Amino acid sequence: MGKVFKVAIAGLGTVGGGTVKLLKQNAEEISNRCGKKVEIVALCSRRKTHINVDFDVSDIPWYDDAVQMAKEVDADAIVELIGGSEGVAREVCETAIKSGKSLVTANKALLAMHGNELAKLADDNNVNIAYEAAVAGGIPIIKSIREGLAGNKILSISGILNGTCNYILTTMKETGRGFDDVLAEAQAKGYAEADPSFDVDGIDTAHKTAILAALAFGVPIDFGNTYVEGIRKISARDIANADEFGYKIKLLGIAKVSDKGIEQRVHPCFVPKDEPIANVDGVFNAVVVKGDFVGTSLFAGRGAGERPTASSVVSDIIDLARGHDERFFGLSSEFTKVKPISTRDDFESSYYIDLEVEDKSGVVADIGKILKEENLSIEKLIQRGRGTKESNVVNLVMILHSSKEGGLI
Numbered sequence: 001m002g003k004v005f006k007v008a009i010a011g012l013g014t015v016g017g018g019t020v021k022l023l024k025q026n027a028e029e030i031s032n033r034c035g036k037k038v039e040i041v042a043l044c045s046r047r048k049t050h051i052n053v054d055f056d057v058s059d060i061p062w063y064d065d066a067v068q069m070a071k072e073v074d075a076d077a078i079v080e081l082i083g084g085s086e087g088v089a090r091e092v093c094e095t096a097i098k099s100g101k102s103l104v105t106a107n108k109a110l111l112a113m114h115g116n117e118l119a120k121l122a123d124d125n126n127v128n129i130a131y132e133a134a135v136a137g138g139i140p141i142i143k144s145i146r147e148g149l150a151g152n153k154i155l156s157i158s159g160i161l162n163g164t165c166n167y168i169l170t171t172m173k174e175t176g177r178g179f180d181d182v183l184a185e186a187q188a189k190g191y192a193e194a195d196p197s198f199d200v201d202g203i204d205t206a207h208k209t210a211i212l213a214a215l216a217f218g219v220p221i222d223f224g225n226t227y228v229e230g231i232r233k234i235s236a237r238d239i240a241n242a243d244e245f246g247y248k249i250k251l252l253g254i255a256k257v258s259d260k261g262i263e264q265r266v267h268p269c270f271v272p273k274d275e276p277i278a279n280v281d282g283v284f285n286a287v288v289v290k291g292d293f294v295g296t297s298l299f300a301g302r303g304a305g306e307r308p309t310a311s312s313v314v315s316d317i318i319d320l321a322r323g324h325d326e327r328f329f330g331l332s333s334e335f336t337k338v339k340p341i342s343t344r345d346d347f348e349s350s351y352y353i354d355l356e357v358e359d360k361s362g363v364v365a366d367i368g369k370i371l372k373e374e375n376l377s378i379e380k381l382i383q384r385g386r387g388t389k390e391s392n393v394v395n396l397v398m399i400l401h402s403s404k405e406g407g408l409i
């Protein structure tokens with residue numbers, strides 16, 4: 001096999017190390033599938049002593065400076081696995097593209113913040129950006145939307161896109177423990193980052209949701225207009241309430257087309273227990289895509305980790321080696337149109353309300369009056385407890401019929 005596709009990898013942590021391992025371990029299958037040998041022509045990492053690679057890579061040229069590597073190495077593609085929306089990662093990506101090399105990246109934060117500029121730069125330099133590993137780890141959701149579902153108008157996407165949050169919510173449900181307690185344990189076990197805010201505050205899910213929305217609806221990436229709410233305020237009581245009503249709580253990233261425009265939101269949701277996505281637990285991710293011809297499809301799998309994420313990175317390298325034209329939004333950027341964005345007032349959904357009220361005659365009537373003024377209506381209601389001399393407070397939990405969010409905020 002005479003032909004060679006040359007890649008240089010920047011960042012040799014968990015994902016970078018896994019990518020080297022996969023390219024080495026499955027070299028024969030990969031070459032056969034590409035019709036050419038995929039060769040690692042350079043490596044770069046911040047600390048040479050801490051690289052997560054258990055193959056001998058001493059024969060591969062080493063760079064200490066990733067930007068220099070992106071600029072001067074003779075490669076067909078640069079694989080950026082450094083992470084972060086600014087700094088070195090951004091510079092490496094821009095430099096690679098400007099130097100006429102295609103880019104493979106797992107960097108969802110960078111794409112969410114600067115993906116539109118990078119896509120334009122890639123078009124101008126006639127190179128590709130491939131980013132399967134940026135969303136939902138090992139699940140091939142980017143290719144599924146861009147290729148497998150390319151004939152459809154995509155109506156909506158909703159997904160569990162963050163394994164840390166799913167693990168915390170699943171453990172809270174299984175053990176009845178509170179958020180802080182489960183988060184602390186997840187951090188001690190290394191499942192959650194020391195600074196968990198990107199994950200638990202929903203930002204990581206929002207980055208991925210904005211990327212999926214752009215791809216699905218042919219719009220520029222618009223992270224800034226994504227409504228984001230994380231899981232810090234979810235209590236053990238909320239989880240028990242959801243269970244009693246027949247739901248599980250999941251943090252979902254939702255992108256859909258409504259009559260007002262494109263809706264992008266991330267927040268905890270009550271998901272009916274009999275929906276398949278409700279049973280995607282622990283660190284697993286899942287994405288539900290609705291298309292006008294295909295109907296509803298569910299994609300599930302591991303959303304993070306060395307091997308699943310490397311699987312996606314290498315699938316991108318193989319696509320490029322095969323000569324596939326990886327248009328960033330699945331269409332030429334000249335056809336990417338800005339479309340109206342729907343605001344939170346227009347979001348339409350059912351809502352869960354948990355109130356502590358005085359246990360006396362007329363309280364429900366008073367609440368009903370307020371709901372009526374906002375055109376809201378109760379679907380289910382449970383009262384818990386009974387007022388006593390010591391405390392006349394009881395718990396009223398309700399689910400509302402589907403309504404506009406504007407009436408509640």
Ligand code: HSE
Pocket residue numbers: 161162163164165199204303304
């Ligand atoms: N931190 C992410 C998660 C994985 O917990 O799912 C990488 O996107």
